[in-house]
Amino acid sequence: xxxKVEMTVNIPSSLPSAEVEAIKAKEKAYSxxxxxEGKWPHIWRVVGQYANVSIFDVADNQELHDILxxxxxxxxxxxxVQPLCAHPSSIHNE
Amino acid sequence: xxxKVEMTVNIPSSLPSAEVEAIKAKEKAYSxxxxxEGKWPHIWRVVGQYANVSIFDVADNQELHDILxxxxxxxxxxxxVQPLCAHPSSIHNE
Amino acid sequence: xxxKVEMTVNIPSSLPSAEVEAIKAKEKAYSxxxxxEGKWPHIWRVVGQYANVSIFDVADNQELHDILxxxxxxxxxxxxVQPLCAHPSSIHNE
Amino acid sequence: xxxKVEMTVNIPSSLPSAEVEAIKAKEKAYSxxxxxEGKWPHIWRVVGQYANVSIFDVADNQELHDILxxxxxxxxxxxxVQPLCAHPSSIHNE
Amino acid sequence: xxxKVEMTVNIPSSLPSAEVEAIKAKEKAYSxxxxxEGKWPHIWRVVGQYANVSIFDVADNQELHDILxxxxxxxxxxxxVQPLCAHPSSIHNE
Amino acid sequence: xxxKVEMTVNIPSSLPSAEVEAIKAKEKAYSxxxxxEGKWPHIWRVVGQYANVSIFDVADNQELHDILxxxxxxxxxxxxVQPLCAHPSSIHNE
Amino acid sequence: xxxKVEMTVNIPSSLPSAEVEAIKAKEKAYSxxxxxEGKWPHIWRVVGQYANVSIFDVADNQELHDILxxxxxxxxxxxxVQPLCAHPSSIHNE
Amino acid sequence: xxxKVEMTVNIPSSLPSAEVEAIKAKEKAYSxxxxxEGKWPHIWRVVGQYANVSIFDVADNQELHDILxxxxxxxxxxxxVQPLCAHPSSIHNE
Amino acid sequence: xxxKVEMTVNIPSSLPSAEVEAIKAKEKAYSxxxxxEGKWPHIWRVVGQYANVSIFDVADNQELHDILxxxxxxxxxxxxVQPLCAHPSSIHNE
Amino acid sequence: xxxKVEMTVNIPSSLPSAEVEAIKAKEKAYSxxxxxEGKWPHIWRVVGQYANVSIFDVADNQELHDILxxxxxxxxxxxxVQPLCAHPSSIHNE
Numbered sequence: 001x002x003x004k005v006e007m008t009v010n011i012p013s014s015l016p017s018a019e020v021e022a023i024k025a026k027e028k029a030y031s032x033x034x035x036x037e038g039k040w041p042h043i044w045r046v047v048g049q050y051a052n053v054s055i056f057d058v059a060d061n062q063e064l065h066d067i068l069x070x071x072x073x074x075x076x077x078x079x080x081v082q083p084l085c086a087h088p089s090s091i092h093n094e
Numbered sequence: 095x096x097x098k099v100e101m102t103v104n105i106p107s108s109l110p111s112a113e114v115e116a117i118k119a120k121e122k123a124y125s126x127x128x129x130x131e132g133k134w135p136h137i138w139r140v141v142g143q144y145a146n147v148s149i150f151d152v153a154d155n156q157e158l159h160d161i162l163x164x165x166x167x168x169x170x171x172x173x174x175v176q177p178l179c180a181h182p183s184s185i186h187n188e
Numbered sequence: 189x190x191x192k193v194e195m196t197v198n199i200p201s202s203l204p205s206a207e208v209e210a211i212k213a214k215e216k217a218y219s220x221x222x223x224x225e226g227k228w229p230h231i232w233r234v235v236g237q238y239a240n241v242s243i244f245d246v247a248d249n250q251e252l253h254d255i256l257x258x259x260x261x262x263x264x265x266x267x268x269v270q271p272l273c274a275h276p277s278s279i280h281n282e
Numbered sequence: 283x284x285x286k287v288e289m290t291v292n293i294p295s296s297l298p299s300a301e302v303e304a305i306k307a308k309e310k311a312y313s314x315x316x317x318x319e320g321k322w323p324h325i326w327r328v329v330g331q332y333a334n335v336s337i338f339d340v341a342d343n344q345e346l347h348d349i350l351x352x353x354x355x356x357x358x359x360x361x362x363v364q365p366l367c368a369h370p371s372s373i374h375n376e
Numbered sequence: 377x378x379x380k381v382e383m384t385v386n387i388p389s390s391l392p393s394a395e396v397e398a399i400k401a402k403e404k405a406y407s408x409x410x411x412x413e414g415k416w417p418h419i420w421r422v423v424g425q426y427a428n429v430s431i432f433d434v435a436d437n438q439e440l441h442d443i444l445x446x447x448x449x450x451x452x453x454x455x456x457v458q459p460l461c462a463h464p465s466s467i468h469n470e
Numbered sequence: 471x472x473x474k475v476e477m478t479v480n481i482p483s484s485l486p487s488a489e490v491e492a493i494k495a496k497e498k499a500y501s502x503x504x505x506x507e508g509k510w511p512h513i514w515r516v517v518g519q520y521a522n523v524s525i526f527d528v529a530d531n532q533e534l535h536d537i538l539x540x541x542x543x544x545x546x547x548x549x550x551v552q553p554l555c556a557h558p559s560s561i562h563n564e
Numbered sequence: 565x566x567x568k569v570e571m572t573v574n575i576p577s578s579l580p581s582a583e584v585e586a587i588k589a590k591e592k593a594y595s596x597x598x599x600x601e602g603k604w605p606h607i608w609r610v611v612g613q614y615a616n617v618s619i620f621d622v623a624d625n626q627e628l629h630d631i632l633x634x635x636x637x638x639x640x641x642x643x644x645v646q647p648l649c650a651h652p653s654s655i656h657n658e
Numbered sequence: 659x660x661x662k663v664e665m666t667v668n669i670p671s672s673l674p675s676a677e678v679e680a681i682k683a684k685e686k687a688y689s690x691x692x693x694x695e696g697k698w699p700h701i702w703r704v705v706g707q708y709a710n711v712s713i714f715d716v717a718d719n720q721e722l723h724d725i726l727x728x729x730x731x732x733x734x735x736x737x738x739v740q741p742l743c744a745h746p747s748s749i750h751n752e
Numbered sequence: 753x754x755x756k757v758e759m760t761v762n763i764p765s766s767l768p769s770a771e772v773e774a775i776k777a778k779e780k781a782y783s784x785x786x787x788x789e790g791k792w793p794h795i796w797r798v799v800g801q802y803a804n805v806s807i808f809d810v811a812d813n814q815e816l817h818d819i820l821x822x823x824x825x826x827x828x829x830x831x832x833v834q835p836l837c838a839h840p841s842s843i844h845n846e
Numbered sequence: 847x848x849x850k851v852e853m854t855v856n857i858p859s860s861l862p863s864a865e866v867e868a869i870k871a872k873e874k875a876y877s878x879x880x881x882x883e884g885k886w887p888h889i890w891r892v893v894g895q896y897a898n899v900s901i902f903d904v905a906d907n908q909e910l911h912d913i914l915x916x917x918x919x920x921x922x923x924x925x926x927v928q929p930l931c932a933h934p935s936s937i938h939n940e
Binding site for chain 2: 193200249252253256257263267268269
């Protein structure tokens, strides 16, 4: 089941940079694990923004919520979620 | 070069339904040709809306503009365009 | 899987009232069938508006999309969809 | 008398985590007491957000105000309230 | 139980003026009956707008909805409703 | 001359609570004096918000500005002002 | 007593141009009479818009409402009203 | 050449009050000098706000920018600028 | 003197296509004459929109207003105007 | 390939002024290098704002993203990006 998720990151300058780097490293590892598992099939950077457009493929709403709130950067993210489904013109089975 | 494009369709009820069906058939054929050519790699339906979320992969801005304005449903669409690029955490080369 | 759906109806005055009544009767029957099947567990009227707040319980995004776009009043509705999941403080298993 | 209430929580990072945990525990107990009393019949988590969609069933506006402003998390919440009433298509007596 | 209700009227120019005058006369009579009954204790004109700010005093949400949707001008109104309660600084028992 | 004024209060948590209580006491006394003088004929609490809807009856714009900017809570308020006048359907002389 | 009023005109193309010209001539005469009487001391055109920024100097809210709703173009105008008063830095007595 | 400029001031409470008073005094002197020079022909207070509506009469865009960014309160202002020109109904040569 | 002007065109489908083509031809000729005169130094198409981003270089506000309102497509355009001036980092004298 | 980019700068007052000056100097040098390379062909100041309107001419989305996120002022900027292409009425080859 597919969802478009848009995330915008806003880390306050008061957070020590070593801590920021540690969080970003965890975020990357966490994201790549989910990508390898097929639950986060697409992630793109938005040009000029510290933001991404992502597609998630999950079993249900609960799994998506659990994945998103476990993001290491979650406390500093604004997140919007939009449920998707198959488009009748799509030639892909996605 | 990737772009997220969101299209919302709003066909006035005054348009004869035969004409609407003809336009939709052309739209589907046009979309599927571009999907097969790899220029429109993703299209998803937004749940509960006559709308889609699409990813386009084009040579440049001009090509995207030409593709979008040639959509058979273009006169009845609200379109938003957002340029994308590679995300540093992505495991895919897209 | 639960979704909050908000629907606002805006029927143009140009639609003949007999046709409007027929559509509303179909809408009511359709809604009540889905309520009896447990797929539309809640529907409330918004005070002062021709609008409702509803909760849907469906198998997946696709089923919700199919249900919503088959609403007899769908062509005259503005619809917003928000995915829900269990709240950790809830005493109910919903 | 029914109301849809949407609450979004935004706890500043400056609040000590022990204090945050204590407030959340009080919030849970307070919410569950009201749920058991039938005044807060539904609470759902919004996917991807520290937010909920709730239905309250209270005697009047004043009781709703008193309940909401007594929420332990009230000082860190953005709250919106929408009065509801019976929908003529509902098969339930709610 | 008190509610602030704001109504903005937008009558299409296609409605014959005799019909408009008849509707407005009914609206005035309807409003004044509710004012005399104490259910619509205040109505003010917004300067420069075909709009009003009103206070309603009703038994419950359902009564307010029934009153508003029975307004003769209801089909041409945009309505917003805000539940009110006693202010702790008020010297009045309202 | 009547005005609808809506005030939303947002006191930063950094303000010492003793100071907050002192300001609120002054605010209440100030508001009640103006109510007794007939310049602030109505004040209602907005349900679920630290906000009010008020009606002011003043000699002119300048008097309203002077009253509002002298509110003890003024530095922490967002204020919106809307000029009102008699509604032709009103049965009251207000 | 001063008010800033912003008016944006939107005349539907279905209105016959002779009628439009007649209304505009009446609007100009009406506006100039009020300017000569000192009640409409300033009117400026907004660059690139069929809109104006105006200052009105009236006895009270009621007079402003009566002046605005009597504008020949009133049925095709969107109007916003903002009450003004003396600025403490002004060197003018306005 | 005329411009409508709207300024809203938001001074953080962390600024020492002696400093605030010094800045306001400079602001007043600066504003009055420009008023006397005819470059700032009108300034009005917005009722209930720490904001003003102003009219500037300058040689060109650059001069307006230089004047605005030299305002002593500029670092704490939100500013909007709207270019104006003569209104064909105006009886004044402004 | 420079201005950024953004124009969005919305031609109703009721306008006969021959008339539309005639207006567009006039628009193009008019635009190109102003470009050659140096008053409209830049015009770009917005990707996916029937809209443009333009830079105008005019003597004053009045000239810009006269140019914009004389656009053959003006009655079907939404226009926004933003005054510009030299940027201190620019290496160009524009 | 052209993009309109709008940047608004908001430097917190807590940043030491020596640091601010150093960042601004780097920003200016960085901008002028890109201007000389032809990648940032236009930059204009928005009147009354610490903001600019810029045109970028880059090879692709990725290059634009890399340029923008390397701006010395990037951490304190709000940035919006709009892809542009040739306008059919343009007499320039840009």
